[in-house]
Amino acid sequence: MFYLPEARDRALLPHDPFKAMVAPRPIGWISTRSLSGAVNLAPYSFFNAVGGKPPLLAFSSEGMKDSASFAEESGEFVWNMASFALREAMNATAASLPRGTSEFDYAGLETAPCVKVKAPRVKASPCSLECKVTEIIRLKDLSGAPMGNILTIGQVVGVHIDEAFLREGRFDLAAAQPLLRCGYTGDYATIDVLFEMNRPI
Numbered sequence: 345m346f347y348l349p350e351a352r353d354r355a356l357l358p359h360d361p362f363k364a365m366v367a368p369r370p371i372g373w374i375s376t377r378s379l380s381g382a383v384n385l386a387p388y389s390f391f392n393a394v395g396g397k398p399p400l401l402a403f404s405s406e407g408m409k410d411s412a413s414f415a416e417e418s419g420e421f422v423w424n425m426a427s428f429a430l431r432e433a434m435n436a437t438a439a440s441l442p443r444g445t446s447e448f449d450y451a452g453l454e455t456a457p458c459v460k461v462k463a464p465r466v467k468a469s470p471c472s473l474e475c476k477v478t479e480i481i482r483l484k485d486l487s488g489a490p491m492g493n494i495l496t497i498g499q500v501v502g503v504h505i506d507e508a509f510l511r512e513g514r515f516d517l518a519a520a521q522p523l524l525r526c527g528y529t530g531d532y533a534t535i536d537v538l539f540e541m542n543r544p545i
């Protein structure tokens with residue numbers, strides 16, 4: 345089957361499979377703090393690591409939401425791992441609350457302080473990465489028209505790991521059970537099986 349993305353057969357594919365194909369995606373559970381001190385927390389699945397040396401993370405906001413706006417004005421954001429154990433809380437933080445209402449309080453989550461940035465982190469997350477914004481890109485489509493998405497890129501400047509998830513010097517991903525965004529609305533996965541495969545020399 346081949347189709348143009350804007351012209352799929354809606355009888356055959358009533359829901360766009362794009363997000364089911366590029367899956368699973370890690371969840372960017374992003375905490376931010378505005379210059380006036382308002383605290384925000386929200387999940388973003390248009391999120392990933394985009395560089396290693398130095399480590400860079402990026403999340404894409406479909407429209408100027410609080411996370412992107414607070415990250416832009418403060419120059420900082422924090423990524424928190426959303427684990428299976430925190431799934432309900434993660435979901436609650438996707439609620440559209442009035443600006444200035446903290447999703448931490450709304451979802452019953454405790455904050456913990458960061459070291460290099462002013463935004464708090466999710467205390468119960470297996471790990472969190474403090475970031476300073478390096479670039480903000482207003483995304484465009486093929487015709488050059490702005491599509492309304494804001495890509496915020498940040499460099500990791502601080503790393504928090506809950507030592508309960510360290511085994512023999514490694515971060516134990518199977519124990520941390522990161523929540524992963526899958527195909528269609530409401531679909532998630534987590535990891536319980538890891539296997540090793542080495543690159544060809």
Ligand SMILES: Cc1cc2nc3c(=O)[nH]c(=O)nc-3n(C[C@H](O)[C@H](O)[C@H](O)COP(=O)(O)O)c2cc1C
Nearest residue numbers: 386387388389390404405406409410411438439440
């Ligand atoms: C698992 C999950 C992933 C999401 N991913 C995105 C995303 O990549 N981009 C986006 O703009 N909204 C995404 N959303 C919706 C936002 O979380 C939601 O609009 C939220 O209210 C934004 O909060 P904020 O305005 O406090 O930043 C996602 C929601 C969920 C539950």
